[in-house]
Amino acid sequence: MTSNGKFGVIGKPLPRVDAVAKVTGRAVYADDMMLPRTLHCRILRSPHPHARIVSIDTSAARRMPGVLAVITGADLPIKFGILPVTQDERALEHEKVRYVGDPIAAVAATEEEIAAAACDAISVEYEVLEPVMSIEEALAEPKDERIQDYGGPHNIHKLVALEFGDVEGGFARADHVREDVFFFQGNTHLPMEQHSAIATYVDGRITLWSSTQVVHYVHRALSKVLELPMNRIRVIGAAHGGGFGGKTDPFAHEIIVCKLAMMTGRPVKCTLTREEVFYAHRGRHPVLMWVRTGVTSDGLITAMHFRTALDGGAYGSYGVASTFYTGALQTVTYDIPAYRFEGCRVFTNKPPCGPKRGHGTPQPRFALELHLEKIAHDIGVDPVDLKQRNFVKPMTRTVNWLRVTSCGLDECTERVMQASGFKRRVRRPGHGLGFAISTYLSGAGTAIYWNDMPHSEVQIKVDRGGVTAYCGAMDIGQGSDSVLATIVAEELGLHPADIRLVTADTDTTPIDLGSYSSRVTFMAGNAAIEAARKMRTILVDAVASKMACVPAAVAVGNGRIGDFTFEEASVLAEARFGTLTSAGSYTPPKIAGPYKGSGVGPSPAYSYSACVVDLDADARTGLVQVNKIWIAHDVGRAINPLLVEGQVEGSVYMGLGEALMEEQAFRKGLHKWPSMLEYKSPTFLDTPEVDTFIVETVDPEGPYGAKEAGQGPLLPVPPAVCSAVYDALGVWIDEVPVTPEKIVEALRRKEKGEPARYGPPRFPHIPYPPTIKVEPPPKKELDLAAPAAI
């Protein structure tokens, strides 16, 4: 910030720092790398959804010319997994396979075609087991053995039951109580770039370049499985071709190429095929939901009971966290005085689900928004008014102990209402408008593995005018490198282009936990501010001494520090203090509530969004044409509005795909459509005009007040689409994707006098454990300095 209190570069729509590399094709993605003598790796995967492995014969593959190594699970027996509580994966399975696509063996060969042929030459004898393909089947007694040997009963992975406040009393004083059942189908990230990794082993050290969102967690998994100390492993994030949560687990191929590089003494690369990417998955959990809410005659919520059942696929992945997330954030948009959440995740013989943009929260948001609409219709209150009456207020704590700081829900709603003309429109048949809101974390308040260390660290080096910032953060396309450069430039009075960045390299950069949970701008941003302000102090002190004035009299900005250019100032400072380095770090405040499971949900700040969808729906064909979407997003402060708009528009697009077409569906364990043609995603022709409004509430803890932008704006889109379909045709589609078949079926039911709805008929019986009752936090003014837990 300049001395007059105005920002130099914060808030300006500047191009990304890597824009030219990307528009000229010069950004180097993992599969673009080809080190001398690189071998190609292919992975043999299970054709069965559930089977015991009786034997694996690799002898024919090993004899093929050009094959340098063949490995199986016996070579990599140590289990790993992203969460410490679910270390249930192996890089290669040698005892049992649990989904079509489970890796069994890997080959390194001089050519990719030879590696593929060698995989074909491996013979595996299976004892095929009965697959478990749905939530209902997973809840029942298994016909053969269970998929995993932990969790239970049957194929249940995780059960949660929490109650905050007096739920029974809340329902008792309600004037109206309603129950609904919803289903959110699973879908996948579909990054344009297939996962790819290349490893080399020299001087007893492994170096891995990978298309990952989390170099640190890959680093940890490699150390564990390869039994090497972390200081012998270097993980570098290559230029990243899209993640959306899909590259947030450590993956088998990353471990495999390291092992093969160690065995062969040559670099080894593995790039997944598009079909393999569909099976690697870790995407949106299919979630069945039941919700019961009590309201007063004015529509004020008195109590809510929310149940979820997640179809987790074959492994744990992030699933325990995903389960908690399906119940965590309902209270962060609506003031719910008494709240009960029961969650359940099951194992099925499908690719594991994990985090996709919004991680575990778009599904309950979909259910909650539609459920409240229905309640509003029941009691004759305008749905928008009903929601607004229940909005949380800034600087409060929710019944489940989540701390809300800044909150722009009212302003976001106002902006999209005004722009869309929602309340003053003229009705015409088949035309509908739908409204929904949402919230999301600005970074998870707790790390994946328990530790007290910072979540993000930044170092800065200044030498002869050159500024380099080092940070473990991984730019996955969202622009985190540009955010870091902008913040450092702001504090040092420079331009982002003046800052050289070294990021996402476990050898040379200090820790950042990675690009997930919308945490980078908030956490790395705060770390960068601290490091840059320390450097600024050093430079200003040296200049003040030379100018014979007090440091406060030295102005910083426009490439100058006091009477000197930045370069002259850096020379003065280096002459006086020696090597110029500084460091900053960020540790989220300890704000989790005093109960088991409280680690999922807390965030130092929440973003808020509101959305209106305008569509036409054809009653004869069920076809939906989305005409326009208005979205307002409370990002706290837009460090770069161009990047914020890009994140918001991309989120809206992805939410629209989930609402109308994207679907990860299986037949006999096989993905029904593992190709980019058949897995329908919105094209240029399907994506409507999007009007984006940035709302700035200046969060007290965000860097310059900033919050997240990359995930939250996806969430209101699916419920707003369904709400608009109801508005257009008078039928509720209580599950996504909203396909023409579902609309036509709902209209047929309406015509026959049945409930005008398409959706799951019931919620299954689930053996939830006894509810843990948690006392809500005391109702008092929020004090930012005080920890939540008493």
Add this chain to the structure above:
Amino acid sequence: MARDVQRQVMSLDVNSERTELLLPVHKTLLEVLREDMQLTGTKHGCELGECGTCTVLVDGRPELSCLLLPLQLEGRAITTIEGMAAGSRLHPLQQAFAELGAAQCGYCTPGILLSAKSLLETNARPSRDEIREALAGNLCRCTGYVKILEAIELAAGRMA
């Protein structure tokens, strides 16, 4: 693998440079560009002709390099993303994409830029619907397409 691979010497004109290569006849243009010519700016998303990521220009028209064999292309002018800028001077489309944030992860960007270049060469001031139609075969997962449309319109305006 004891398989006889038929190879042939081919002469390819890529970005106005002529190169002679001894290539297996079944190798796709995408593979040859990336693996034999180090032109890794051309990306791949599916290798089945479904996503548009590997788009290059052949005689100025967009084609999917994953579905082409170099054998078919002797004497044809191939343009990849590496041939789009004039030295270090960006093409107006590249400039507009950079300025407006039309590239996020950047992976679909080379294919989209080349499709857009071809469009503007045949239709200097396309309507937004014409742009959507011309680019319907190029998927992007990051941007929601909004900034791409704006960038193409900005470039078209500047080039006119």
